[in-house]
Amino acid sequence: MRALGINGSPRREWNTATLLRSALEGAESVGAQTELVHLYDLDYRGCTSCFTCKRKGNSCNGLCAMRDDLREVLEAVLATDVLILGSPIYFGDVTGETRSFLERLLFPNISYDEFGRSDFPRQVSCGLIFTMNCPAQYVKDVGYDVLFENYVRLMGILKGPCELLTSHETWQFSDYSVMNAAMFDVEAKARRRAEQFPVDCQRAFEMGARLAKEQS
Ligand SMILES: Cc1cc2nc3c(=O)[nH]c(=O)nc-3n(C[C@H](O)[C@H](O)[C@H](O)COP(=O)(O)O)c2cc1C
Structure with a gap:
């Protein structure tokens, strides 16, 4: 079993x-065999609307037709049992590279023949991990709840369950004293880093175990 x-x-x-x-x-x-891919190591673009995956008689089988560094990663997703995708929140969304990855992964698998149908050939359990400065209690106020729910819904295209884990008020720099970042309460951030982040790591551990167990 792969994660x-x-x-x-x-x-x-x-x-x-x-x-x-x-x-x-x-x-x-x-018991999962695991691999971690760093998207920023790769040279790739988002979907270019070539529509090869929507042509009658195409042989994409859920794999984006574009040939670049992402192809191998998309092949790995098609062969995995568990997918755990992590992104920081940048300007109220996932990072651009994460978004481009999702376009390339998901678009070839949504049907244009029947609204809402997924043609993904397998069933992959998903975990989403989003990290951000925003405190948990502001999630609704800034509309992140809608964003998060949308990504959970989108991952349903892979036909498995999807769990979401969010980590808030993250420690952003190794040394806040050399940064123009006066709006942050550094002591509170440091406390959060020492006390809450290990809890978040434990929650992530348990999520990974749960998702993998469900698939074994
Ligand atoms: C370009 C940029 C934009 C960001 N925008 C947001 C934002 O809109 N909301 C938020 O809560 N945090 C925002 N952050 C903070 C990051 O999401 C947060 O520090 C995250 O934990 C960084 O992840 P990393 O440590 O894995 O790089 C932003 C950070 C950067 C660099």
Whole structure:
């Protein structure tokens, strides 16, 4: 059984990647083979509306026809049992690279013959991990609840269950004292980093284990 982690943060060792690693460790704890891909290592674009995947008689089988670095990753998604996708929230959405990845993954699998039908050839359980500055209690006020629900709904195209984990008020810089970032309460951020982030990592671990267990 396979679990694939996709890091949509440009940072390989920060909040999103750390939570993804915890989720993959959880999946490993119940026997999954795991892999972590960093999208920002790859050279690719979002969907270019070539519509090869919508042509009559095409042989895409759910795989985007564009040939670039993302192709191998999309093939890996088609072969995995669990997909855990992580992204920081940038200007109220996932990062551009995460969005481009999703366009390329999902568009070839939605039917234009029948509204709402997915032609994804397998069933993949999904976990979404979103990290952000925004405190959890503001999620509704800033409309992130709608955003999150939309991504959970979209991942339904992969035909499996989808769990969402959010991590808030993340520690953004290694040294706040050298940054123009006076609006942050650094002590509160540091406390959050020390006390809440390990809890979030544990939640990620448990999510990874749960998703992998359901598939085994
Ligand atoms: C370009 C940019 C835009 C951001 N926009 C938002 C935002 O709209 N809402 C928010 O809560 N956090 C925002 N953040 C903060 C990041 O989402 C947060 O620090 C995240 O945990 C970073 O993930 P990483 O540590 O994996 O890189 C932004 C950060 C950057 C660099």
